[in-house]
Amino acid sequence: MEEAAQGAINLNNSGLSILEISHRSADFTAIIQEAEQLVRELLGVSDDYAVLFLSGGASSQFFMVPMNLLGEGDMAAYLDTGSWSSKAIKEAKLFGKVEVLASSKPDNYNYIPKEFAIPTNAKYLHLTSNNTIYGTQYQWWPETNIPLISDMSSDIFSRPIDVQKFGLIYAGAQKNMGPAGVTLVIVRKDLIGKSGRTLPSMLDYQTHIEGESLYNTPPVFPIYVSMLTLRWIKKMGGLAAVKKINEDKAKLLYDEIDANPLFKGTAAIDDRSRMNVTFVMPEQDLEKSFLKACEEAGCVELKGHRSVGGFRASIYNAMPLEGIQTLVNVMRDYAEKHD
C-alpha cells in the first residue's frame, strides 16, 4: 500500500504520478511488461499463451469466453459449483449449446462434483476453481483432451498451477493480485479466431493480443499495483512458498473447526477451500454473540453469505497466519466460556 501510494505521488522519482502518466509512456510500458513477465515466471506460462490485462472483470469473461471460442452451433461443457459458475453458464447460453456435466446445487454447492463424463465434441470444459460463497475449491483438475477453462478469480496466485492443462485462465484481480479494475487472461493463442464470428474489437481476444493489452487505454493504476503484488509474491519465494503458507493458514483454522464442538465446517472435507473457510454453529442462537466476540478481537467481515449462513473467513494471500491465530483463539476462548 505504501509503495502504491508512493507511485501515486512520484513514480520512480520521475516527478510524475502513476495517475497522470500516459499508457504509451516508457514508464508504463516497463510496468506492464514487468507485470506480464512476473505472471509468466510465477505461473510458468509458455510462449504458446498470451498474457492479457483487460478491464470488465471476470463477469466480462463469462461472455467473452463463449463469444470468442464457440462458433454457431458449437457446444461447451460446464461444471456448476456455485453462483459464479451459474453466471458463466447463463452467459454462455447466449452463444451456443451448453451442457452442464454436473452440479452440486441440490446440496447447496457444498462439494465439487467428481463423477461426470466429458463429451468429446465439446469445444471446452469450464470450471470455477474456487467458490467464494460455498468455501469449496478444486484440489485436482479433470483429465481431458478438450481445452480446460477456469475462472480463477478467487485463488489465482495462491498456489502453483500447471497452466499447460488449460486453454484459458481468467481472473479478476481483486483477491490475490491487486485492486479491482483489471482482469488477467491467459489464453492459448491457437484457440483464438476460430469461432467465425465478427466481434466488436474490444471483445475480441485477438485485438488485445495484437495490441499487447494497449489497444485502448488500460487500467493503469490497477496494473501498477498488481505488478507490485506480483513482485512481492516473487520475493516471498514464489507460488510454492505461498501455497505452503496458505495451507498452514487453512489447516490451523479447519483443525479448530473440526476439534471445537461449537463449530462445524460446511464444505466436503476433500473439497475445502484454502481461500474461503465456511463454517456454522450447530447451536445457531450463539452465532450473534460469537460474531461480536470476533469483532471485539479485530476479526471483521466474518459473516457468511446469506445462502450458506454462519461464518466465512476469507483468508487470501494478504491475510497473515497471525490473523488466523487470533480467530482460532477467539473460537477457543468462546468455547471455554460457553462450557
Add this chain to the structure above:
Amino acid sequence: MEEAAQGAINLNNSGLSILEISHRSADFTAIIQEAEQLVRELLGVSDDYAVLFLSGGASSQFFMVPMNLLGEGDMAAYLDTGSWSSKAIKEAKLFGKVEVLASSKPDNYNYIPKEFAIPTNAKYLHLTSNNTIYGTQYQWWPETNIPLISDMSSDIFSRPIDVQKFGLIYAGAQKNMGPAGVTLVIVRKDLIGKSGRTLPSMLDYQTHIEGESLYNTPPVFPIYVSMLTLRWIKKMGGLAAVKKINEDKAKLLYDEIDANPLFKGTAAIDDRSRMNVTFVMPEQDLEKSFLKACEEAGCVELKGHRSVGGFRASIYNAMPLEGIQTLVNVMRDYAEKHD
C-alpha cells in the same frame, strides 16, 4: 494526488486502504454515491437519466451504444470528425445500418462539418465532441428531435453541458475526470431495453442501472480518484468557472499562434479545441529545434500525432495557465532568436 495517495494508505482514518475495502462496504458506497451526486450537480443531470460508472473505456461504449439502442434493421446516424468517430462507426456497423451524415476526412479532419441533413428515421445521432488528434471541438450541438449521443471522453467537465439535449453521453475518465479504468455513462432511462436483443448481462445498460454500477466489482480506486477530482471542480466554482479558465488558457495559446509568424494553427478557427491545440511551423525544418527549446523549458509531450504532424498542446483541466504562459514565452523567445 496527495489525497488519492492518502486514501491508498488509510481511507477516512479507517485504518483500511481504498485498495482493500470491499465494493459493498459502507465506505465505498459513500464514495460512489458522492461521485454520482457530484456528476448530477456539476452537469445538471435530472432523474430522467442514469449515471453509471463502468469499466472497458470509451472503446467499449463504441459497441455498447448500438448494441443497446439499435434493433435489428434499425439505422443510426454518425458524424465523422476523426479517428475516434471512425472507430465508433466501425463498431456500430456490426449492429445495424449506419449513415455517416458528414465527414471532414478529405480535409484531414481539420474542421467540424456543419452542413448535413439528419434523417428522421435514425435511432440516434452520434458525434465526438472533441477530437484529440486534430484539435477540433464542437462549440454547438446539432438541432434534432432524435437522441443525440456524444463521446465526450476528452472534454467532459471542461465546460457546462446542456444534458437535456442528449440521449446518452459517455466518457473515459482519463482526461478531466480521473485515472484510466473507469468510464462515465449518462443515459436517458427511457431509451433502454427497446432493441429487442438479448445481451450479455455486463453489456446491458439495464443491468448496471439496476445494480447501481455495482452489478460486478467496479473499478474502486479509479472511482475514488474521480470523486476527488469532481470535488475539486466543485470547489473551483463548478463548470462555468472551469470553462472560463479553459477559454483563457486556449486564447493565450491561440493568440500567440496567430500572432507569431513562425506558427500556424491546423484547425478551422470556429472549431478550435480548448483541450488540444494543434499547430505546425510553416518552416518545417525548425520543428526539431523548437521542440528541443520547449523541452528545455519543461514543456513536454508536445509532439503532434503523426497524422497531423507539428505540435499538439493538450491543455486539459489539470494544466494551469502558467504552463501555457511558459510555452507562449518559449514561442516568443524562439521567434526572436530566429529573426
